[in-house]
Amino acid sequence: MAAACAPFDKPDLRDEIENARREREQIIDHINLDQVTFSGFSEQAETLATGLIQRFADYIAAHKDEIAALDFFYQQPYRRRQLTFDMIEELHEHLSKPPLMLTTERLWSAYARVQAGQVKGLTSRRQLTDLVSLVRFALGLDTELKPFSEQVDKRFQEWIFRHNAQRGTAFSPEQTEWLRLMKDHIASSCSIGRDDFDYAELADKGGLQKAWGLFGNELDGLMDEMNEELVA
Structure with a gap:
C-alpha cells in the first residue's frame, strides 16, 4: 500500500493534481439562482425572418406569369390545369438557388417566428410538396400554414x-x-x-x-x- 502511494509524496505531482482540479472545478450556487427573463425569438432573428418572408412574397408577385406553379394559383379554379411535381420542382429550384436561398425549411421556420399561431407541423419533416402550402399561405388562400399532406x-x-x-x-x-x-x-x-x-x-x-x-x-x-x- 505504501509503495502504491509513494508517487503522491512528490511535491511536483501533488501540485499538478491540484492545478488540474482548480481548472475543472465548478461551483454551483443553489442560493442565487438564474432567472429566465425572455424565452422568445430575438428581435434580430424576427427581423431576418420578416425580410425572408417579404422576399418570398415579392418573388411570387414578380414571377407569377413566368413560372407555371405560381401561375396555377393565380388562375380561377375553372381555368386551372393540373399542378404537377415537375412544376413544383421548377419553382423550388428558382427559390433555393442564390441569391434568394429560399428553401422550404427556411421559409417554414421564418413563418413560425413571425406568425407562430398560424403555423402547424413544425416537427414534421419538410417535403418538396410543402411548397404548395407555402405559396397558398403567402397568397392568403389558406389562413393556416400546414404540411401539404395534412x-x-x-x-x-x-x-x-x-x-x-x-x-x-x-x-x-x-x-x-x-x-x-x-x-x-x-x-x-x-x-x-x-x-x-x-x-x-x-x-x-x-x-x-x-x-x-x-x-x-x-x-x-x-x-x-x-x-x-x-x-x-
Missing part, C-alpha cells in the same frame, strides 16, 4: 364523404383503400395519372390493371377530381 388528408375526407353520399352505393372497402393509396401519391407528388400506377406502392398492389378492375370507366374521372380538389 391538407390533402382533410380534403380527401371531405371529398370521399360527399362522393359516398351522392352515389347509389358507397365505395367498397377495397375501392376506398385504393383511393387512399391514390391520395397518398397525390400528397407526395401533387397529382396522379395512369403512368403513376407503375411506381411504388400502387404497382405493388396490382397497378393500373387492378385499379381499372375496381373502378372501370370511372377511374380517369376520379383521378381528375382528386387532382383538382385535393390540391387546389
